[in-house]
Amino acid sequence: MIKVWGRASSANVQCVMWCLAELDLPFERFDAGLMYGVNNTDDYLSMNPNGTVPTIVDGLAGDNTEPLWESGAIVRYLASAYGEDPFWPSDLLRRANVDRWAEWGKVSVQTNFNGPIFWPVVRSPASGLDREQLKKSITLFENKLAIADSRLANHTYLVGDDLTLADIQFGHILYRYFALEIDRRSLTNVSRYYQTLCAMPAYQQHVMINFDELRSV
Numbered sequence: 001m002i003k004v005w006g007r008a009s010s011a012n013v014q015c016v017m018w019c020l021a022e023l024d025l026p027f028e029r030f031d032a033g034l035m036y037g038v039n040n041t042d043d044y045l046s047m048n049p050n051g052t053v054p055t056i057v058d059g060l061a062g063d064n065t066e067p068l069w070e071s072g073a074i075v076r077y078l079a080s081a082y083g084e085d086p087f088w089p090s091d092l093l094r095r096a097n098v099d100r101w102a103e104w105g106k107v108s109v110q111t112n113f114n115g116p117i118f119w120p121v122v123r124s125p126a127s128g129l130d131r132e133q134l135k136k137s138i139t140l141f142e143n144k145l146a147i148a149d150s151r152l153a154n155h156t157y158l159v160g161d162d163l164t165l166a167d168i169q170f171g172h173i174l175y176r177y178f179a180l181e182i183d184r185r186s187l188t189n190v191s192r193y194y195q196t197l198c199a200m201p202a203y204q205q206h207v208m209i210n211f212d213e214l215r216s217v
């Protein structure tokens with residue numbers, strides 16, 4: 001069993017959960033973070049001194065396995081230990097190509113969304129939201145989505161015609177983007193890709209999580 005600590009409403013936890021489900025791995029998830037607490041306890045901090053979620057312990061790898069944190073490192077580990085071609089290719093150059101788009105999803109796309117767009121919209125009262133700044137942030141973010149849109153004109157998924165780790169790191173952001181009460185640019189291929197993800201049971205179960213619990217914290 002792979003143990004995962006982290007609330008289901010955390011984007012970084014969602015990546016790990018979706019990855020576990022795609023790889024068909026047995027897991028147990030424990031709520032932690034924000035209103036659930038746990039991540040500020042000594043026990044938790046001894047596993048992950050950052051006090052962030054997610055943290056995992058891979059019980060399938062044996063007893064006394066070192067806890068892992070940083071969602072990017074976790075999904076790469078899971079893909080390397082349990083994934084197969086084409087999800088996580090064995091050929092290093094093909095793997096690096098998947099990894100490039102996965103890293104892009106996490107570093108260039110997710111960071112342009114969660115901090116500048118998602119949190120201000122879900123947490124600010126209407127009177128307190130800086131709408132000009134939000135508009136600028138949405139433009140910057142959608143400029144990144146436009147890169148994916150051109151790519152998806154010729155591919156079903158981000159890298160090619162098969163689901164890869166890159167889709168996990170990029171695609172999880174889209175649920176929040178499409179569910180949030182903001183004006184969106186028309187990006188036909190990204191919309192079609194999002195519909196493809198929405199039809200996937202693992203995406204429905206682990207990513208399409210209502211985020212209302214975050215509005216009041």
Ligand SMILES: N[C@@H](CCC(=O)N[C@@H](CS)C(=O)NCC(=O)O)C(=O)O
Nearest residue numbers: 010011012033034052053070071072
């Ligand atoms: N770079 C880290 C970031 C972890 C992180 O900041 N997680 C957030 C949730 S997405 C967190 O722990 N927030 C505090 C909390 O939920 O209590 C990762 O990718 O795992």
